[in-house]
Each structure stands twice: as C-alpha cells, then as structure tokens.
Amino acid sequence: MKSFNYYQPTRLLFGSGRRSEAGAAAKTLADSALFVVDPVLLKVAADKVEDVQKSLSEAGVRAVTFSDVVPNPTLDAIQRGAEIAKSEGVKAVIGMGGGSAIDTAKAIAVAATHPGTAWDYLYFKKAPTSATLPIMAINTTSGTGTQTSKVSVFTNTEESCKSAMWNDNLLCRIAIIDPELMLSLPTGVTASTGFDIFTHTFESYINTGASEAVDAIALDAIARVLRSLPVAVVNGSNLSAREDLAWADTLAGQCLANVGTTLPHAAGQPISGHFPKVSHGESLAVIYPAFAEFTWRGAVGKFAKVARMFNPALSTASEEVAAQSLELEIERFLKMIGLYRRLDDFGITPADIPPILAHAMEFPDSQGNPIVPSEEDMRQIYMKSFRKA
Ligand SMILES: [Fe+2]
The missing domain is CATH 1.20.1090.10 (Dehydroquinate synthase-like - alpha domain)
Structure with a gap:
C-alpha cells in the first residue's frame, strides 16, 4: 500500500434534530460568537434559526447575528463581518446555511484575526495561522462538503476574481449536520x-x-x-x-x-x-x-x-x-x-x-x-x- 496522510479533526454531531445541541457545542469553543446566517434562511426557515439562537442563548453563548451573506460570498461582505467580529470581541464564528454562509464564516474567522484582508490569505499567498477564530458549521444543504473541508471560496468583485483559501486552520472545530434542515430544499x-x-x-x-x-x-x-x-x-x-x-x-x-x-x-x-x-x-x-x-x-x-x-x-x-x-x-x-x-x-x-x-x-x-x-x-x-x- 502506498503511504499517505489523512487529517480530519472536525467533531461531527450528525443526526436529525441535533441543531438543538448548537449551544452546548459552541460553549466548548467560546462564550461568544459571530452567528453568520444566510438571510434566505431567516425568511424560509426562521423557526430552525430560532432553534439554534435559543440553544446558544440557553448555553450562555453571546451570539451576534450577521446575515450579510450573498450567494457567491464577496470579500466586501467578509470584511464587514470581520469588523463586527472585532468590534464585538467575539471569540468564535458559527456559520449556518449553505456553502456561502459557512465559507463566509470561515473567511471572517481569518480576517478578524489577521492583518490585511481575507484576500491576502488565498491558497497561493500567506497561510492563515492558528490565531484563526474557532469555526462551527451548521449546514443546511448537502453539496459543498465545506463542513469537513479546509476550503473557503469567495469573490473579489473589484478584481472580478473568484478564488479560495485552503488551509488546515479552516477546518471546522465542530460541524452539526442535521438532515431535517435540508427537507425543504427545492x-x-x-x-x-x-x-x-x-x-x-x-x-x-x-x-x-x-x-x-x-x-x-x-x-x-x-x-x-x-x-x-x-x-x-x-x-x-x-x-x-x-x-x-x-x-x-x-x-x-x-x-x-x-x-x-x-x-x-x-x-x-x-x-x-x-x-x-x-x-x-x-x-x-x-x-x-x-x-x-x-x-x-x-x-x-x-x-x-x-x-x-x-x-x-x-x-x-x-x-x-x-x-x-x-x-x-x-x-x-x-x-x-x-x-x-x-x-x-x-x-x-x-x-x-x-x-x-x-x-x-x-x-x-x-x-x-x-x-x-x-x-x-x-x-x-x-x-x-x-x-x-
Ligand atoms: Fe464542487
């Protein structure tokens, strides 16, 4: 057999209804978090988002909601989220939604803790360090695999360029995979x-x-x-x-x-x-x-x-x-x-x-x-x- 490396440190909470454990899970990471949520979810699945917010609140996790998430995440939105994360002094980032929300959360975790912008940490530039805020994902679609991958894809609209960060520090610490969240996908x-x-x-x-x-x-x-x-x-x-x-x-x-x-x-x-x-x-x-x-x-x-x-x-x-x-x-x-x-x-x-x-x-x-x-x-x-x- 040829030799190989394999690394997967994400704690997985898999199963229907497990969004209710978001608070207890997040509490193991920090007492405060930027809660990055897809705005579409706030409209079509407000009750599911509330389940998570309630769980966070009951666990004593201060969650600052940020819903400036767009389908192809933009550097501008990421930087706005990073500024809020810094000014609120949160110690973790939680992404809830499809790949866009979670990739936005991942990029904010880097941008809030490193000099420059997220664009400076693309896979062929500087590597994000362990200063990256701990990331938790609650994915509501099945497709990008971002809850267990080390990628964050986003677009620099000024340069009309879509690229990615790729680093072990972008692996989520925790991923909650609750298939009930996917039942209403078109x-x-x-x-x-x-x-x-x-x-x-x-x-x-x-x-x-x-x-x-x-x-x-x-x-x-x-x-x-x-x-x-x-x-x-x-x-x-x-x-x-x-x-x-x-x-x-x-x-x-x-x-x-x-x-x-x-x-x-x-x-x-x-x-x-x-x-x-x-x-x-x-x-x-x-x-x-x-x-x-x-x-x-x-x-x-x-x-x-x-x-x-x-x-x-x-x-x-x-x-x-x-x-x-x-x-x-x-x-x-x-x-x-x-x-x-x-x-x-x-x-x-x-x-x-x-x-x-x-x-x-x-x-x-x-x-x-x-x-x-x-x-x-x-x-x-x-x-x-x-x-x-
Ligand atoms: Fe793909």
Missing part, C-alpha cells in the same frame, strides 16, 4: 448540489493523489448519492434520503480535505465565473460526459468500478467496456435527476470559450487528473459540451 438545488457531492468523491477517487483512506469513503459516498439523490429529487421530504445525502456530503468534504477535485472542477468553475447564471452543479453536469470520454483510459479499473455501481448489468462486461460506459451512465443519471445540460442551454457559444479556457488552464486541479489535459485537450472538452449538430 428540487433544482437538490439535484445540482447532490451531483456536486458525486463529483467531489469521484474526482478524489480517481485523483492520482488518492489514497486507500479516501477510496473507501469515496465509494461509500458514491453509493449513497446513487441510491438517494433520485429519491430526494422526486420527494424532497424523504428524511432517509436526506440523511444519506447529508452523510455522503460530509464524507465528500473529507475527500476534498485530503485529496481534492480534478479536471471537471477546473473546467466547470470558469463557466460559472463567466456566466454566473450557471450554477456550480450545472457547470459540472455540462462537462462530465466529455471529461469521462477523455479520462477513462487513464483509470480503467476505477472508472469500471463506478460504472458498475451505476449499472450492475456491466458486471459481465470487460473492464474497458465498463470504464468507457461511465460516460453514458452519467448522462443517463443526469437525465434522471433533471440536470442534463449542454453549454447551448445557457446561451453560451463557441466564441465564448477562449476566455473560459484561459481561466481553466490556471486551475491546479487538472494536474491530479489521471490524464493531464493540454490546452487543446481542454478546448475539445468544451467543444464536445455543446449539443451535437
């Missing part, structure tokens, strides 16, 4: 965030930096997505399907923290960057068939294994036939969950590709792909992601 969000879970685990699994530890949890997470995402898309209030997805997402975050994504995230992120109406999950859905066609020869055994998870009838097929079939199996799955998309569907034309391609080649993710794409390879992957004439 169908489209369930499909796109659920597919994102699959991509985090699959790309970590085939990554040339993968390990035995990540292989095991990735395969477990993939099985949960395949059996429960189609159920949750049809019936969002199915609690056992939500539990499966919430746990798969938590496992996916561990995959991200210890290995990471490959070509599809490098190709997909710039699509959403240039066309913000394309959600992250949709951008991945666009790229996946062409990515699978390009990559299967580089990881035949792993592609074949996952193809057989999609379609057990492939158990009698050869390794090569099964591996090559994954492209079709993913297309079928995307159609089943209502997420099959082509670039044309968003009004994107071949003339839009050059700047997207230039950005894609700047992402380091593709270096872990079983076949590392050249710029021409990547251009062809985009061109194959249009509808066939």
